[in-house]
Amino acid sequence: xxxxxxxxxxxxxxxxxxxxxxxxxxxxxxxxxxxxxxxxxxxxxxxxxxxxxxxxxxxxxxxxxxxxxxxxxxxxxxxxxxxxxxxxxxxxxxxxxxxxxxxxxxxxxxxxxxxxxxxxxxxxxxxxxxxxxxxxxxxxxxxxxxxxxxxxxxxxxxxxxxxxxxxxxxxxxxxxxxxxxxxxxxxxxxxxxxxxxxxxxxxxxxxxxxxxxxxxxxxxxxxxxxxxxxxxxxxxxxxxxxxxxxxxxxxxxxxxxxxxxxxxxxxxxxxxxxxxxxxxxxxxxxxxxxxxxxxxxxxxxxxxxxxxxxxxxxxxxxxxxxxxxxxxxxxxxxxxxxxxxxxxxxxxxxxxxxxxxxxxxxxxxxxxxxxxxxxxxxxxxxxxxxxxxxxxxxxxxxxxxxxxxxxxxxxxxxxxxxxxxxxxxxxxxxxxxxxxxxxxxxxxxxxxxxxxxxxxxxxxxxxxxxxxxxxxxxxxxxxxxxxxxxxxxxxxxxxxxxxxxxxxxxxxxxxxxxxxxxxxxxxx
Numbered sequence: 407x408x409x410x411x412x413x414x415x416x417x418x419x420x421x422x423x424x425x426x427x428x429x430x431x432x433x434x435x436x437x438x439x440x441x442x443x444x445x446x447x448x449x450x451x452x453x454x455x456x457x458x459x460x461x462x463x464x465x466x467x468x469x470x471x472x473x474x475x476x477x478x479x480x481x482x483x484x485x486x487x488x489x490x491x492x493x494x495x496x497x498x499x500x501x502x503x504x505x506x507x508x509x510x511x512x513x514x515x516x517x518x519x520x521x522x523x524x525x526x527x528x529x530x531x532x533x534x535x536x537x538x539x540x541x542x543x544x545x546x547x548x549x550x551x552x553x554x555x556x557x558x559x560x561x562x563x564x565x566x567x568x569x570x571x572x573x574x575x576x577x578x579x580x581x582x583x584x585x586x587x588x589x590x591x592x593x594x595x596x597x598x599x600x601x602x603x604x605x606x607x608x609x610x611x612x613x614x615x616x617x618x619x620x621x622x623x624x625x626x627x628x629x630x631x632x633x634x635x636x637x638x639x640x641x642x643x644x645x646x647x648x649x650x651x652x653x654x655x656x657x658x659x660x661x662x663x664x665x666x667x668x669x670x671x672x673x674x675x676x677x678x679x680x681x682x683x684x685x686x687x688x689x690x691x692x693x694x695x696x697x698x699x700x701x702x703x704x705x706x707x708x709x710x711x712x713x714x715x716x717x718x719x720x721x722x723x724x725x726x727x728x729x730x731x732x733x734x735x736x737x738x739x740x741x742x743x744x745x746x747x748x749x750x751x752x753x754x755x756x757x758x759x760x761x762x763x764x765x766x767x768x769x770x771x772x773x774x775x776x777x778x779x780x781x782x783x784x785x786x787x788x789x790x791x792x793x794x795x796x797x798x799x800x801x802x803x804x805x806x807x808x809x810x811x812x813x814x815x816x817x818x819x820x821x822x823x824x825x826x827x828x829x830x831x832x833x834x835x836x837x838x839x840x841x842x843x844x845x846x847x848x849x850x851x852x853x854x855x856x857x858x859x860x861x862x863x864x865x866x867x868x869x870x871x872x873x874x875x876x877x878x879x880x881x882x883x884x885x886x887x888x889x890x891x892x893x894x895x896x897x898x899x900x901x902x903x904x905x906x907x908x909x910x911x912x913x914x915x916x917x918x919x920x921x922x923x924x925x926x927x928x929x930x
């Protein structure tokens with residue numbers, strides 16, 4: 407349901423906020439954005455949120471002088487009523503419109519402007535803006551202009567095209583890509599190549615599929631554990647909602663249930679953050695600790711001179727990391743890990759939307775209803791869920807002997823180190839480290855801590871595994887192929903059968919490495 411907005415006239419001296427009728431802001435006084443950032447209407451740049459700033463000076467330079475006064479008042483209304491993202495999209499549309507027209511806001515100019523557009527995105531921003539402009543009784547926009555805009559059917563860009571076409575660079579990740587990303591992160595953290603903060607950022611995006619703006623708004627108190635009536639502890643994350651009309655900072659939440667492992671990881675990160683804050687000299691109560699951002703901007707916390715100054719900004723978003731940092735962290739992780747897409751042969755393209763696509767796609771593949779998918783992706787309704795349910799993509803293929811080796815070239819499922827003999831391996835002299843398949847040794851485990859995995863299958867995708875050059879890897883390879891075929895024939899479920907795929911490809915990669923090494927040794 408659309409929010410009804412009470413529209414009132416705007417005179418030359420006072421702007422009345424439509425959503426807060428009791429708040430009047432006189433020209434020249436301090437204005438406040440939805441996220442609580444203060445600015446003056448005459449400032450050249452308006453800071454609207456931690457992620458957005460509007461270059462007012464640049465925009466005004468494009469607007470003809472006869473419209474600047476009214477346009478400025480409308481921009482103030484938008485900047486104090488709508489999210490920073492909405493304001494920036496409007497500003498881009500205004501800049502484009504006045505750059506490509508004579509400056510008149512007329513039916514003729516709009517018709518000419520529309521004819522030169524590749525899509526209707528800018529017009530979809532301008533239509534409600536000019537409608538409000540007219541309703542606020544400011545000079546410059548006529549009823550004819552608004553009536554014509556309202557009569558146009560403005561179709562937006564096709565939704566979900568990247569999902570429908572399985573775009574290898576912008577669509578959902580393949581199962582191999584998703585596993586390579588998650589497993590690579592874990593191994594990289596254990597090796598000290600990424601820190602706990604970066605690990606949590608990447609995994610929370612990968613596992614929850616939530617928008618970065620939601621995750622950057624998390625506070626420490628949003629991570630909770632609850633003892634159920636049966637005595638079992640459940641773990642939850644209260645995630646702030648986003649893209650809700652008229653919403654402000656953290657005014658709506660959706661509860662997301664975490665696994666014990668994910669909760670422990672985030673809790674370790676939270677406890678480290680609390681220790682760091684204490685070492686900085688701030689003395690916060692438990693309630694104030696819960697208001698700290700779960701993902702703070704790393705340079706923000708040390709800059710406050712006293713505990714009182716820090717407490718003052720805790721309720722808002724000023725201490726929270728900006729969205730762009732999340733994307734940078736993911737891209738750096740892929741580069742440092744060298745994760746290559748099995749579909750493109752290039753470094754894996756990662757951004758948060760791809761993980762949302764992956765979550766929805768996998769749910770649809772499992773036959774989950776559109777209502778459950780909408781809940782998983784935190785949609786307010788099911789209108790965009792059909793992208794997943796009406797065109798369920800087929801990621802999974804029948805893996806035969808040849809395809810397993812073809813995928814091994816790019817999938818990088820094997821992350822360990824091939825050794826010529828058992829004695830060349832780390833811990834090779836320790837018989838307890840020997841990894842066997844049936845009665846034959848296939849490699850050595852280089853991990854000094856306890857591992858409860860059911861060897862040897864998980865070993866082939868473990869960074870600590872050291873397969874032997876003369877190990878019977880091909881025997882395991884064909885055994886896995888036969889088992890995959892058996893599962894498929896018994897269940898008819900390709901998803902169940904595909905559980906073995908990453909291991910199959912990893913074993914194929916080991917076999918290929920062994921062949922390459924034997925050729926090298928023959929030439930020595």
